[in-house]
Amino acid sequence: MGDFLQGVTVVSWNEQRSTDRLRAEAERITTTGITVTQLTREMDLHNLSTTDARLVSGVHLYADITNLDELLEDETLRRENHKRLYRLLHLTRRELRHIMESAFGGDKIQIQGAKFHGLLFRPYNDPEAMAADAIRVGMAMYSVLTDAVSTIFPKYPSLVPAIGIDYGECLVANIGVRGDRELISVGNAANNAAKILVGGSDSITIGKAVYDALDEDDQSLFAVEGSNYRFNCATSEEDLEAIVREVDVAWTIQSSINRMQDEKDALPLDAITIEEARELFDITSLGKTRAKIVPAASIFVDIDGYTSLVESLDGDQDQLAEAVKVLHLFRYELQRVAECDHHALAVQHQGDRLQVLFDTPGDDDDAVMQEALDLCIAFNSSVEDVLNKHHAVLGPLHVAIGCDFGDALVGMLGVAGDRDPVVIGHATLDAEQLQLQMSGNHLGITTAVYDAQSDELITEQFTHNTSIDCYEATGLTVNSLEAAEDQKDAKAYGTAAAASYTTKGTIVVGTRAPAITLPLKITRPYCA
Amino acid sequence: MRTVPHWHRLSPARCASERERLTTAPYFTLERVTTEDRFTTIGTLHFTRRCGKEYRFRIRLEYPRHYPKTPPTVFDHDHVFTPTLDGHLFSTYEICLTLPERAEFTQISEHLTHEVLSATLVWCHKRLIFDRTGKWPGLAEKHGIDAVMDLLIERHIITDATTMSNWLHQHARINGRLVTPDIYATCPCGSGKRLKFCHRDDLQPLFKRLTQVLDLKQKRNELHGRG
Numbered sequence: 115m116g117d118f119l120q121g122v123t124v125v126s127w128n129e130q131r132s133t134d135r136l137r138a139e140a141e142r143i144t145t146t147g148i149t150v151t152q153l154t155r156e157m158d159l160h161n162l163s164t165t166d167a168r169l170v171s172g173v174h175l176y177a178d179i180t181n182l183d184e185l186l187e188d189e190t191l192r193r194e195n196h197k198r199l200y201r202l203l204h205l206t207r208r209e210l211r212h213i214m215e216s217a218f219g220g221d222k223i224q225i226q227g228a229k230f231h232g233l234l235f236r237p238y239n240d241p242e243a244m245a246a247d248a249i250r251v252g253m254a255m256y257s258v259l260t261d262a263v264s265t266i267f268p269k270y271p272s273l274v275p276a277i278g279i280d281y282g283e284c285l286v287a288n289i290g291v292r293g294d295r296e297l298i299s300v301g302n303a304a305n306n307a308a309k310i311l312v313g314g315s316d317s318i319t320i321g322k323a324v325y326d327a328l329d330e331d332d333q334s335l336f337a338v339e340g341s342n343y344r345f346n347c348a349t350s351e352e353d354l355e356a357i358v359r360e361v362d363v364a365w366t367i368q369s370s371i372n373r374m375q376d377e378k379d380a381l382p383l384d385a386i387t388i389e390e391a392r393e394l395f396d397i398t399s400l401g402k403t404r405a406k407i408v409p410a411a412s413i414f415v416d417i418d419g420y421t422s423l424v425e426s427l428d429g430d431q432d433q434l435a436e437a438v439k440v441l442h443l444f445r446y447e448l449q450r451v452a453e454c455d456h457h458a459l460a461v462q463h464q465g466d467r468l469q470v471l472f473d474t475p476g477d478d479d480d481a482v483m484q485e486a487l488d489l490c491i492a493f494n495s496s497v498e499d500v501l502n503k504h505h506a507v508l509g510p511l512h513v514a515i516g517c518d519f520g521d522a523l524v525g526m527l528g529v530a531g532d533r534d535p536v537v538i539g540h541a542t543l544d545a546e547q548l549q550l551q552m553s554g555n556h557l558g559i560t561t562a563v564y565d566a567q568s569d570e571l572i573t574e575q576f577t578h579n580t581s582i583d584c585y586e587a588t589g590l591t592v593n594s595l596e597a598a599e600d601q602k603d604a605k606a607y608g609t610a611a612a613a614s615y616t617t618k619g620t621i622v623v624g625t626r627a628p629a630i631t632l633p634l635k636i637t638r639p640y641c642a
Numbered sequence: 643m644r645t646v647p648h649w650h651r652l653s654p655a656r657c658a659s660e661r662e663r664l665t666t667a668p669y670f671t672l673e674r675v676t677t678e679d680r681f682t683t684i685g686t687l688h689f690t691r692r693c694g695k696e697y698r699f700r701i702r703l704e705y706p707r708h709y710p711k712t713p714p715t716v717f718d719h720d721h722v723f724t725p726t727l728d729g730h731l732f733s734t735y736e737i738c739l740t741l742p743e744r745a746e747f748t749q750i751s752e753h754l755t756h757e758v759l760s761a762t763l764v765w766c767h768k769r770l771i772f773d774r775t776g777k778w779p780g781l782a783e784k785h786g787i788d789a790v791m792d793l794l795i796e797r798h799i800i801t802d803a804t805t806m807s808n809w810l811h812q813h814a815r816i817n818g819r820l821v822t823p824d825i826y827a828t829c830p831c832g833s834g835k836r837l838k839f840c841h842r843d844d845l846q847p848l849f850k851r852l853t854q855v856l857d858l859k860q861k862r863n864e865l866h867g868r869g
Contacts, residue, residue, distance in 0.1 A: 126694050488694065571692050595693035600771045607771075607780030613764050615669050619690040621767050632668065635761040639730035639768075640741040640783035642854070 127492035172235030195388035225534035245327035278311030280321035316348035405525030410473035411486030418554030483566035512554025681705040
């Protein structure tokens with residue numbers, strides 16, 4: 115038999131397999147138990163066990179490089195498979211972390227691509243001091259990303275940072291994908307800090323809670339921007355370094371430049387190898403001197419409404435423990451669907467979101483995109499048909515999914531024990547944007563991914579969303595797809611004179627058997 | 643009374659080649675073959691829906707004495723499906739693949755087993771759809787004697803079912819469980835000839851089927867009476 119499967123896709127999701135492993139995992143964590151406690155003065159977030167979660171009142175800070183899209187296209191940075199960009203990300207990550215942890219005593223929560231997420235929760239129960247520190251962390255980070263980078267790399271294009279800061283209570287847990295310490299935080303403050311930096315290029319944007327906690331001098335730096343407050347660092351004539359040093363902190367821009375220069379000298383470009391991936395690789399084998407370029411599908415799966423759920427529990431620690439358990443089950447299942455069922459790379463859990471990279475080296479791009487879409491459908495199927503049916507103790511939750519395809523630069527930045535996976539590329543940025551615009555139980559794919567689908571059973575489930583130029587499907591699961599397949603096959607049997615068996619083990623019914631197929635006999639059944 | 647031996651006892655070579663044939667269909671995994679009394683085989687039909695779900699059905703093929711003149715009978719071995727008329731499954735879990743009189747399978751052919759297996763695979767696919775939609779997909783015969791009537795109309799042997807029904811009332815007798823027509827009566831096709839010299843052979847399946855229906859009715863009555 116030849117390959118007579120043109121136009122037929124087979125999704126590999128198994129409801130029973132998902133049901134069984136989730137039941138086992140739910141039993142395991144019920145036995146182990148999850149404890150949620152308020153963070154107290156003597157506690158910190160280091161050595162947080164996987165069964166403990168902390169309610170932390172603190173200031174969340176996101177620092178993003180908003181012109182990453184342009185940097186990816188820059189002639190200088192593109193050379194040698196983006197080596198220079200990779201080193202630049204390594205240097206900035208290291209310095210931003212230094213500012214957050216060593217200079218201001220905060221914690222790095224996570225690096226998400228070019229985005230840094232940190233948390234300041236000291237001085238304990240002192241929002242005024244935390245807010246004052248936080249805007250200064252923002253200013254120091256802004257200075258590093260602009261002035262320090264321009265000093266060390268004068269030929270590189272300027273970075274355009276955006277910083278978002280908000281204050282509130284968040285749930286912090288340590289239930290990461292890999293062995294490295296990987297904190298996640300869930301709560302409105304973290305969400306809002308990430309959201310308010312959008313559109314705030316070259317600015318520090320703060321939420322109302324932070325603004326209210328600032329003294330008058332600091333407040334005067336900020337202008338109202340919708341329901342938030344914004345300080346434009348690029349147009350301001352203020353001496354940022356001087357403002358930073360108003361609080362007793364041992365940081366100067368020169369100290370950052372010196373550290374970054376030393377790190378640059380210790381990491382010459384020749385020491386970095388960035389190769390095209392020709393076979394499946396283990397992301398943990400990558401590091402600051404070794405990365406990969408891979409044509410792959412980028413997928414973001416976000417649990418829609420989880421943050422609101424956590425907020426609605428109003429600090430009830432038993433209920434919050436249930437919420438952490440639910441989050442754990444979601445993360446457990448999504449990761450297994452990705453890694454065990456589809457051999458995809460679960461790059462990183464980002465709060466209640468999972469970033470996934472899917473690639474099958476050797477396959478053509480269309481085949482990769484078809485399988486990537488199967489993976490998206492599998493994610494939604496596990497959520498809608500297993501998690502929501504059997505584990506919705508706090509009510510049903512849905513996932514919003516975004517998917518695009520393109521070259522991705524994959525690496526691991528940091529030092530042993532504290533490394534962050536990094537995946538950057540246009541497709542990653544687009545997939546993230548798509549996911550952000552989808553609501554729960556919705557799947558958004560780009561035109562490229564849509565066009566790569568050859569099975570009309572799949573494409574018929576999507577409609578074109580003209581406002582964001584993507585294709586969108588609602589409630590698309592393996593079971594809903596099977597119902598659509600039933601309708602289609604029933605109609606085909608009504609008119610068909612031929613059915614055939616394909617190499618993938620499917621039955622194709624049509625008015626005419628496709629070429630090179632194994633014909634099947636259609637009879638007219640009878641019963642007396 | 644002398645009975646004809648089963649086909650597999652007459653020719654061990656054919657028996658071996660039939661075993662071999664059962665292993666070549668990609669959608670069927672042979673489990674075992676028994677040849678003690680009759681040639682019976684058990685195996686699993688498998689296929690995958692395009693949505694990704696995999697289905698497996700164990701079936702049992704019972705080969706008749708006169709195989710390959712008559713095709714094997716297929717059974718839902720694990721009783722996965724519920725026997726219903728519209729779902730084309732007898733209460734014995736025999737799968738109603740086809741109306742034998744329609745002769746959809748190629749008789750006395752080395753392809754017969756594959757034809758039956760592939761028809762069973764299609765039947766399973768259709769039955770899955772039927773179980774979810776409540777409607778049998780594609781063509782199916784009417785139930786009981788009506789299926790044979792339809793076939794005779796299709797073949798232009800009779801014009802309509804009512805005429806045939808009236809003819810049977812007038813010219814057929816029931817001897818025990820046997821339906822016997824008056825072969826000297828005028829043929830129901832309307833040619834004016836006697837049945838003996840016109841469509842006697844063509845109508846034989848109808849009489850045979852009527853006999854079976856009567857037999858079935860009697861069995862049901864007996865069962866009902868006992869219950």
